[in-house]
Amino acid sequence: MELHQALTTTGAVREFTDEPVTDGQIRAILDVARFAPSGGNRQAWRTVVVKDPELRRRLRDLYLVGWYEYLAMAAAGLVPWAPLTDRTAEAEAVTMAAAMRPADGNPGGMAEQLDRVPALILLLADLRRLAAVDRDLDRYTMVGGASIYPFAWNILLAGRDQGLGGVVTTMLCRQEAAVLEAVGAPDGWALAAAIALGHPAGTPASRLRRAAVDEFTSVDRFDGAPLGS
Numbered sequence: 001m002e003l004h005q006a007l008t009t010t011g012a013v014r015e016f017t018d019e020p021v022t023d024g025q026i027r028a029i030l031d032v033a034r035f036a037p038s039g040g041n042r043q044a045w046r047t048v049v050v051k052d053p054e055l056r057r058r059l060r061d062l063y064l065v066g067w068y069e070y071l072a073m074a075a076a077g078l079v080p081w082a083p084l085t086d087r088t089a090e091a092e093a094v095t096m097a098a099a100m101r102p103a104d105g106n107p108g109g110m111a112e113q114l115d116r117v118p119a120l121i122l123l124l125a126d127l128r129r130l131a132a133v134d135r136d137l138d139r140y141t142m143v144g145g146a147s148i149y150p151f152a153w154n155i156l157l158a159g160r161d162q163g164l165g166g167v168v169t170t171m172l173c174r175q176e177a178a179v180l181e182a183v184g185a186p187d188g189w190a191l192a193a194a195i196a197l198g199h200p201a202g203t204p205a206s207r208l209r210r211a212a213v214d215e216f217t218s219v220d221r222f223d224g225a226p227l228g229s
Helices: 003-009 023-033 053-075 087-094 143-147 149-161 171-182
Strands: 045-049 119-126 165-169 189-198
Touching (some): 149 189
Antiparallel strands (some): 045 119, 165 189
């Protein structure tokens, strides 16, 4: 696939056919994704391919705890778990999480069927090998993710090249301790994401919708002039 097309059409895919994703496909995807950049080329990641049905069901149940809280906060007009937010309004919204569950007879979406996605990969990060230069700032830290999430994005791009679709989701991080225990991760590791892959149930978008460059780019100052063409 031509690079420009891949970059402008690789969106989140959450609905898959029943066609399996083979170990060979996953290995090939990871073999390409491993060339992602990382701080100091330390490659501080590890992937766990989850196959065991019981473990998959356990992860699904853990996922749903945060998922219904997410839906409740979004329904209240909040950005779920935003670093800067109205914590009181957030807490009030979370009390409605149980109401977000699908009605009887409704199978729900990917969250409710996480145990059935064709391929499920957990992405872990070694906290001893991340150069998180914003670690000591008096705000939410995010810089360490720059050494992990390019690898996650490469997984989606490499999957797309094989005709697969997928999504990077961080919802299981709400239950990080339980997830790490479930997969036997040692101390010092964090859960960065879960990645679902499969054959898309629908036709991929011909072009994704995103904000125009002028909406997020300025020259010299935050309120500076737009970048010229």
